[in-house]
Amino acid sequence: DAGVIQSPRHEVTEMGQEVTLRCKPISGHNSLFWYRQTMMRGLELLIYFNNNVPIDDSGMPEDRFSAKMPNASFSTLKIQPSEPRDSAVYFCASSLGGPISYGYTFGSGTRLTVV
Amino acid sequence: DQQVKQNSPSLSVQEGRISILNCDYTNSMFDYFLWYKKYPAEGPTFLISISSIKDKNEDGRFTVFLNKSAKHLSLHIVPSQPGDSAVYFCAAAQGGSEKLVFGKGTKLTVNP
Numbered sequence: 621d622a623g624v625i626q627s628p629r630h631e632v633t634e635m636g637q638e639v640t641l642r643c644k645p646i647s648g649h650n651s652l653f654w655y656r657q658t659m660m661r662g663l664e665l666l667i668y669f670n671n672n673v674p675i676d677d678s679g680m681p682e683d684r685f686s687a688k689m690p691n692a693s694f695s696t697l698k699i700q701p702s703e704p705r706d707s708a709v710y711f712c713a714s715s716l717g718g719p720i721s722y723g724y725t726f727g728s729g730t731r732l733t734v735v
Numbered sequence: 736d737q738q739v740k741q742n743s744p745s746l747s748v749q750e751g752r753i754s755i756l757n758c759d760y761t762n763s764m765f766d767y768f769l770w771y772k773k774y775p776a777e778g779p780t781f782l783i784s785i786s787s788i789k790d791k792n793e794d795g796r797f798t799v800f801l802n803k804s805a806k807h808l809s810l811h812i813v814p815s816q817p818g819d820s821a822v823y824f825c826a827a828a829q830g831g832s833e834k835l836v837f838g839k840g841t842k843l844t845v846n847p
Contacts, residue, residue, distance in 0.1 A: 653833075653835075655837075662737075662824075662837055662839035662840060663779075663837035663840075664837075665834060665835070665836075668833065668834065670833070675833075711778050715833065723769050723771070723781035723784065723826075723835070724781070725780075725781070726771075726778030726779050726780070727778050728776065728777055728778050729777075729778055
């Protein structure tokens with residue numbers, strides 16, 4: 621089991637550019653989560669999917685952020701246009717779904733720097 | 736408004752001693768609590784959890800205590816080892832929801 625795979629590991633981009641972060645969840649997991657970690661706000665949930673359907677996107681900061689899950693093995697988080705305040709570590713996580721007893725499995729994260 | 740608070744950004748202990756990490760929450764609807772450990776450049780990894788119907792859960796060197804009346808939980812690590820040095824996150828969920836609300840984390844350093 622390769623775990624949750626995120627790419628790229630690091631991304632440096634200029635303000636105004638489009639950024640796409642990618643995630644491959646663990647096979648068989650039904651739920652997928654996107655979190656953002658910053659010093660000020662800690663780990664905050666942006667959006668989560670269950671069986672490829674977005675369930676809660678209340679944490680998405682604004683319309684510049686969008687997320688898709690076209691199939692059970694792939695999800696993207698897109699920022700367009702990017703701004704310096706979007707600089708953070710973005711984590712993807714997956715779980716079997718249902719009760720949260722065993723928590724999520726997180727990927728290693730994508731460190732985004734917008735200059 | 737932070738619903739899960741870890742008021743100590745850092746903690747330093749000697750190897751072999753007990754580490755106690757604290758977490759407070761404000762939402763009385765939370766009924767499941769988890770602790771995650773995070774090493775640099777890695778994602779958080781699940782450590783231990785507790786349901787609100789219990790007040791203690793133990794797994795090897797790790798024990799989580801829950802005080803519902805005080806809306807407080809703590810993670811005890813005994814004995815502490817240098818490999819335990821990491822950032823520890825407290826998280827909470829409510830009503831069977833899959834959404835986890837995280838605290839900001841406490842950086843634990845275990846000195847040899």
